[in-house]
Amino acid sequence: MLEIAQLAIIGISQGCIYGLIAMGFVMIYKATEMVNFAQGDIMMVGTFVALTLTTMAGANFFIAFLCAILIMTVFGFLVDRVFIRKIIGQPQFSIVILTISLGFVFRSGAGMIWGQSPRTMETPFTGNFVLGSLVIGNERIAIVVGTILVSALLWTFFKYSRWGLAMQAASQNQLAAFYSAIPVKSVYSMVWGLAAAISCIAGVLLAPVTLVSTLNGFFGNQGLCRCCDWRFWVFARRFAGRVDYRFGRAFCGRLLA
Amino acid sequence: MTHLQVKNLSVNFGGLKALDDVSFSVAKNEVFSIVGPNGAGKSTIFNVISSFYKPSQGQIFFDAQDITATKPDEKAKLGITRTFQNIELFEHSSVLQNLLIGRSIHNRHPVYRQFIFDKTVRNSEIAHREAAEKVIDFLELAHYRDHLIANLPYGVRKKVELARALCAEPSLLLLDEPASGLNPEETEEVGHWIEDIRHDLGITVVMIEHDMSLVTEVSDRVLALSEGKVIAQGSAEEVQNNANVVSAYLGSA
Amino acid sequence: MRVIFKTSYLQDIRLAKHGGHVFWYTLLLVTAIAAPLLVDTYWLNEVSRFLIFALAGLGLMIVTGYTGQVSLGHAAFLAVGAYAHTYFISHEMPFVISLLLAAFTSGCVGLVVAVPASRMTGLYLAIASLAFAIIIEDMTIHWESVTGGNRGMPVPPPSLFGYEIYSAVEFYYIVLAGVFLSTILVLNLLRAPFGRAMLAIRDSEISASSLGISVARTKITAFFISACITGLAGGLMAHYVQYLSPEIFGILLSIQLLLMIVVGGLGTVHGAFFGAFLVGLLESLISISKDYLPGAIGNQPGLEPGLFGLILVLFIIFEPEGVYGRWLKLRNFFENFPFYRRNTFKRQKTYLRTDRLK
Ligand SMILES: Nc1ncnc2c1ncn2[C@@H]1O[C@H](COP(=O)(O)OP(=O)(O)OP(=O)(O)O)[C@@H](O)[C@H]1O
Ligand SMILES: [Mg+2]
Numbered sequence: 001m002l003e004i005a006q007l008a009i010i011g012i013s014q015g016c017i018y019g020l021i022a023m024g025f026v027m028i029y030k031a032t033e034m035v036n037f038a039q040g041d042i043m044m045v046g047t048f049v050a051l052t053l054t055t056m057a058g059a060n061f062f063i064a065f066l067c068a069i070l071i072m073t074v075f076g077f078l079v080d081r082v083f084i085r086k087i088i089g090q091p092q093f094s095i096v097i098l099t100i101s102l103g104f105v106f107r108s109g110a111g112m113i114w115g116q117s118p119r120t121m122e123t124p125f126t127g128n129f130v131l132g133s134l135v136i137g138n139e140r141i142a143i144v145v146g147t148i149l150v151s152a153l154l155w156t157f158f159k160y161s162r163w164g165l166a167m168q169a170a171s172q173n174q175l176a177a178f179y180s181a182i183p184v185k186s187v188y189s190m191v192w193g194l195a196a197a198i199s200c201i202a203g204v205l206l207a208p209v210t211l212v213s214t215l216n217g218f219f220g221n222q223g224l225c226r227c228c229d230w231r232f233w234v235f236a237r238r239f240a241g242r243v244d245y246r247f248g249r250a251f252c253g254r255l256l257a
Numbered sequence: 258m259t260h261l262q263v264k265n266l267s268v269n270f271g272g273l274k275a276l277d278d279v280s281f282s283v284a285k286n287e288v289f290s291i292v293g294p295n296g297a298g299k300s301t302i303f304n305v306i307s308s309f310y311k312p313s314q315g316q317i318f319f320d321a322q323d324i325t326a327t328k329p330d331e332k333a334k335l336g337i338t339r340t341f342q343n344i345e346l347f348e349h350s351s352v353l354q355n356l357l358i359g360r361s362i363h364n365r366h367p368v369y370r371q372f373i374f375d376k377t378v379r380n381s382e383i384a385h386r387e388a389a390e391k392v393i394d395f396l397e398l399a400h401y402r403d404h405l406i407a408n409l410p411y412g413v414r415k416k417v418e419l420a421r422a423l424c425a426e427p428s429l430l431l432l433d434e435p436a437s438g439l440n441p442e443e444t445e446e447v448g449h450w451i452e453d454i455r456h457d458l459g460i461t462v463v464m465i466e467h468d469m470s471l472v473t474e475v476s477d478r479v480l481a482l483s484e485g486k487v488i489a490q491g492s493a494e495e496v497q498n499n500a501n502v503v504s505a506y507l508g509s510a
Numbered sequence: 511m512r513v514i515f516k517t518s519y520l521q522d523i524r525l526a527k528h529g530g531h532v533f534w535y536t537l538l539l540v541t542a543i544a545a546p547l548l549v550d551t552y553w554l555n556e557v558s559r560f561l562i563f564a565l566a567g568l569g570l571m572i573v574t575g576y577t578g579q580v581s582l583g584h585a586a587f588l589a590v591g592a593y594a595h596t597y598f599i600s601h602e603m604p605f606v607i608s609l610l611l612a613a614f615t616s617g618c619v620g621l622v623v624a625v626p627a628s629r630m631t632g633l634y635l636a637i638a639s640l641a642f643a644i645i646i647e648d649m650t651i652h653w654e655s656v657t658g659g660n661r662g663m664p665v666p667p668p669s670l671f672g673y674e675i676y677s678a679v680e681f682y683y684i685v686l687a688g689v690f691l692s693t694i695l696v697l698n699l700l701r702a703p704f705g706r707a708m709l710a711i712r713d714s715e716i717s718a719s720s721l722g723i724s725v726a727r728t729k730i731t732a733f734f735i736s737a738c739i740t741g742l743a744g745g746l747m748a749h750y751v752q753y754l755s756p757e758i759f760g761i762l763l764s765i766q767l768l769l770m771i772v773v774g775g776l777g778t779v780h781g782a783f784f785g786a787f788l789v790g791l792l793e794s795l796i797s798i799s800k801d802y803l804p805g806a807i808g809n810q811p812g813l814e815p816g817l818f819g820l821i822l823v824l825f826i827i828f829e830p831e832g833v834y835g836r837w838l839k840l841r842n843f844f845e846n847f848p849f850y851r852r853n854t855f856k857r858q859k860t861y862l863r864t865d866r867l868k
Contacts, residue, residue: 101822108816333722362722371702
């Protein structure tokens with residue numbers, strides 16, 4: 001019983017992380033019909049920014065975290081302004097190629113700035129939460145609480161703020177949004193900023209679970225794969241299972257689990 | 258003789274009833290027009306006929322065969338081709354290439370034969386070009402034969418799209434607003450072509466059009482649609498004088 | 511400006527459209543055949559490498575340049591081709607048959623990705639191929655009885671009619687023959703109905719299907735052909751590298767292939783060759799410049815993918831038609847001077863898919 005509860009909480013927190021990462025993808029996809037293959041790497045950059053800020057002398061973790069989120073919002077905004085906007089209206093494959101290449105650029109840039117070796121991030125989410133004989137890592141709780149907070153914030157944002165409503169309108173009908181004088185392009189940049197902010201949060205919450213390294217982008221892309229279409233992944237898993245149990249494990253290990 | 262028959266067709270988009278119990282039939286070698294205010298569901302009818310949308314209810318018969326669920330590409334093989342309201346051409350190809358793609362259903366060579374490009378493939382390529390050339394003469398496109406679509410003015414693109422549909426040698430042609438965005442002379446030209454298509458090529462035409470003078474000039478029968486419902490059907494004059502139609506247009510204006 | 515008066519349909523159908531084509535391509539072929547006389551062994555090997563990459567790029571071009579679906583994991587097919595070919599010849603299969611069988615194997619493996627992805631939008635192919643490349647990479651590591659695992663495996667030299675080939679010259683001719691034949695076959699396909707169907711799908715799926723082209727079938731066939739060609743390149747590449755190991759065929763190679771066709775010019779056969787040439791050049795430049803760059807940048811393992819990515823970004827934004835497209839524009843400019851129309855090659859925008867049918 002206890003074990004099940006323990007596993008359940010770990011499972012839920014894992015799901016939350018994927019959910020957070022996926023949220024960024026889905027926001028961009030819904031609003032702009034672009035799949036952002038660089039999302040995982042944006043998350044990785046966000047984690048490194050947070051790492052740098054938190055390790056700065058005397059910095060309070062939460063203030064540093066907030067600053068990182070702000071920086072990443074601007075980062076996402078700029079990515080859209082500088083790169084993505086240039087190819088709005090081009091065929092799908094341009095966007096796929098553009099975002100995957102951006103991912104490589106970010107990864108290699110991060111490697112040059114922060115080095116290739118994995119690092120650990122000091123977070124306040126250490127220690128365990130003990131309830132009777134139930135022991136849960138605080139980092140897991142932080143993930144769950146963080147996800148709930150972010151979701152609630154986003155929900156309010158979409159429901160009540162002007163920008164949120166504009167984003168919804170733009171995602172429902174681009175042309176109509178153009179006609180009703182919604183600044184579609186700026187809305188897109190905002191969406192990108194928001195998505196980057198969310199993935200920064202996801203990255204930091206994830207940091208105590210994994211180490212911080214330039215390869216974290218891969219983990220982010222799992223989020224992409226997960227949110228895209230479960231039908232495809234059921235297929236992939238079955239396929240992987242059929243090829244060979246071992247490969248199935250290796251594959252799932254790298255992509256799914 | 259009935260060529261196309263649409264029976265009790267309904268289409269829903271979420272809560273929106275884009276089509277509500279629409280029925281009509283088109284006789285062989287007839288020119289049948291569909292009119293109605295914006296958003297009435299006219300294009301939706303075409304999209305259902307070509308299987309891009311699934312109807313929630315109703316059936317479509319073509320030569321008494323039920324084609325409601327046939328795949329889009331099968332429809333072309335049966336002899337139904339169409340044009341689109343927002344021109345859908347192959348932008349990066351020349352006019353001639355576009356027309357040749359229009360002949361896809363007449364290609365019967367397996368892919369490995371095409372790799373080798375043997376004599377039969379070569380001869381059928383020549384035959385395709387002859388057929389395309391006929392359409393080019395018919396629609397007076399010779400001047401543009403080797404132009405890229407991306408460089409063509411709007412009016413010519415409309416013409417190329419029509420030509421491409423004709424290259425398939427269909428028996429039923431669906432035209433979605435063939436004259437929209439054209440100037441009066443060009444519109445008149447479209448009228449002549451539709452007459453020729455019907456008389457010389459023996460093709461049945463279903464046309465969506467807003468320009469009432471064109472509709473009156475070429476159509477045998479007209480169907481008026483408003484908010485997904487059929488509000489009138491008959492000759493062009495009858496429909497134009499129908500009280501429901503007048504109020505649908507005035508009401509929407 | 512060259513004005514060609516067409517007097518027969520065959521003129522449009524022929525591969526060489528006019529005397530200029532005949533002259534230049536004959537010259538190119540003669541130079542290629544005479545290459546062993548013109549350059550030494552080192553450069554001849556470089557030329558072989560260039561041809562192999564061009565062939566792999568040609569494979570990717572069919573899927574991405576012509577059919578408009580991005581495959582992010584095409585190096586996997588190089589791997590399948592290379593391993594399959596090596597496995598077959600190690601088991602006493604005649605060289606040519608083994609090469610063809612390896613290409614076919616690679617094509618069939620390609621179907622595993624293409625068939626389920628064809629029922630969804632093009633994006634799924636991008637994701638599926640990425641995931642697939644990872645599966646293949648894992649397979650090359652774990653399926654030790656066939657692939658030799660992480661240790662890798664040596665590639666026996668090619669042998670034709672019982673005669674073993676060790677010299678660079680002979681290998682070069684094998685590669686040249688393979689690339690030449692494949693290119694001719696691809697050119698044939700492109701002027702046939704199937705080639706046009708691929709273009710049609712790239713530019714507008716809905717009108718392609720309304721004209722009777724089966725979108726799913728065309729995509730699957732195109733992917734199959736593409737995987738076959740890339741697999742063939744893989745088989746040849748096995749002999750070039752002479753020792754196979756999993757890290758050769760990583761994601762970096764996939765990105766490199768993508769870079770090649772984008773830089774060369776999407777949707778043209780020329781693009782595959784230009785791209786292979788330029789990216790080969792770029793690689794040498796990077797390896798030379800590593801000696802001059804500060805260590806923090808020069809010794810980065812991520813330097814190459816980063817640079818590849820950056821160049822891809824720049825090309826997609828500023829010159830999506832690639833070097834070959836730029837060349838066509840320049841030629842058009844000079845031929846029509848001073849009547850060049852700025853908009854001749856203006857890009858058309860396609861808006862969101864969901865709005866297009868309304
Ligand atoms: N794919 C879709 N998803 C949701 N709603 C749609 C879709 N396609 C059409 N509609 C809606 O269905 C209704 C009918 O659209 P349709 O395109 O058939 O109109 P129409 O009569 O062709 O108008 P127009 O004269 O402007 O072309 C419209 O309200 C439209 O917004
Ligand atoms: Mg319409």
